[in-house]
Amino acid sequence: MSDCREPGCKCLPSTSSVSQTMDEMDFERGIWYAAQNNDLERVEKLLRKGVCPDAPDAAGYTALHHAARAGHLKVCTRLLNAGASVDAATRAGHATALHRAAAAGRLPVVDLLLLAGANTKLPDVDGKTALHRAAEHGHLPVVKSILQACPDLKYRRDERGKLPLYYARGNDEVARLLG
Structure with a gap:
C-alpha cells in the first residue's frame, strides 16, 4: 500500500x-x-x-x-x-565532548578540550569519566593526556565500583599506566 x-x-x-x-x-x-x-x-x-x-x-x-x-x-x-x-552533557547519557573524544581516541581534540577547561571529573550516566572511556577503548595517548591533567582520576570508581584500570584489561600498556 x-x-x-x-x-x-x-x-x-x-x-x-x-x-x-x-x-x-x-x-x-x-x-x-x-x-x-x-x-x-x-x-x-x-x-x-x-x-x-x-x-x-x-x-x-x-x-x-x-x-x-x-x-x-x-x-x-x-x-x-x-x-x-566545553562541558555540555547529553540528556540521556550525560556524555560530554571529552567523553566522546576520549572514547574515540581523538588525542588532539582531547588536548584542546582540556586546554579549554573541560572538567575531567564529570561522570556519564554509567559513572565513567573520560579516563574510563579512554581506557575501555585502549587509547594509550589519550589516557596519558587525561592522567597528566588529573592524576587522581585513576582512583575514581564508576557506578559499578570499577576503576579505569579494570577497563584496561587486555591492554598491558594502558594497564601499566593506570596500575
Missing part, C-alpha cells in the same frame, strides 16, 4: 528505505551534521546566522559532541570560540 490514496499513484510505500524523518532532515540541515562532517565553512555560516553553538539535536548532542567524536579539531576550535560549552 502506498502513502498516497489517489488512483494510479505510484508513490513509494511508507516502509521504503528512502523515507526520512523530520529529525533526520533537521539534523542534516543543522550545525550538527556540518560539525560531524568537518564542514567548517557551513559551521561558520550557521554561526553567523545566529545558530547557537550549544543547540542540542533531537538526541541531545551538541555540535561539539559530534565534532569531538569525529576528531575535527578546527571545527571544535571554532565552536569553542563561538561560546560552545
Whole structure:
C-alpha cells in the first residue's frame, strides 16, 4: 500500500528505505551534521546566522559532541570560540565532548578540550569519566593526556565500583599506566 490514496499513484510505500524523518532532515540541515562532517565553512555560516553553538539535536548532542567524536579539531576550535560549552552533557547519557573524544581516541581534540577547561571529573550516566572511556577503548595517548591533567582520576570508581584500570584489561600498556 502506498502513502498516497489517489488512483494510479505510484508513490513509494511508507516502509521504503528512502523515507526520512523530520529529525533526520533537521539534523542534516543543522550545525550538527556540518560539525560531524568537518564542514567548517557551513559551521561558520550557521554561526553567523545566529545558530547557537550549544543547540542540542533531537538526541541531545551538541555540535561539539559530534565534532569531538569525529576528531575535527578546527571545527571544535571554532565552536569553542563561538561560546560552545566545553562541558555540555547529553540528556540521556550525560556524555560530554571529552567523553566522546576520549572514547574515540581523538588525542588532539582531547588536548584542546582540556586546554579549554573541560572538567575531567564529570561522570556519564554509567559513572565513567573520560579516563574510563579512554581506557575501555585502549587509547594509550589519550589516557596519558587525561592522567597528566588529573592524576587522581585513576582512583575514581564508576557506578559499578570499577576503576579505569579494570577497563584496561587486555591492554598491558594502558594497564601499566593506570596500575
